[in-house]
Amino acid sequence: MTLPTLAEIASRETLRDGLLATVDLLKRRRASEINEAAVEGYIALDWMEWHGGSLRLTTTGENLCKHMTSLLARNGAQAAA
Template sequence: MASNSQTRVSLKAAADAAARERLRQALPATVGHLQQHQADQIDDNDIDAYVRLNWLEWHGGGLRLTITGRNVCAQMAPSAA
């Protein structure tokens, strides 16, 4: 029984990691939508996930990138080497 439980936990962790990576890859495009005032182009479930990850936050009725979100974007930018 323990292995079934461990397998379920491992599968959930893998699914969570895949979802997080998908969101990380999509974050620059999401930021672009926000900058162009096109938040309606962002899936509601993705918005909820970004807020849970603390990459976006609600501010005055709108969404904005958090410091954590900025750091994630900066990590994805090509280095200036």
């Protein structure tokens, strides 16, 4: 087993940080605005896949989005308290 490199970790974090915005672009049918390298990264991480010429979230990607959304909601609720 090999450990991920620092560049791989940083790339994964960068992609994770931009995932919700990317999903928003997909929902608004503006996939052309998504960076090509980011698309390749999402596919390599199995967060997105090509399906019939369209880019969509995989189950892993959907679960990650749900997790990130719940963390944002929780942090927002704590900040309001």
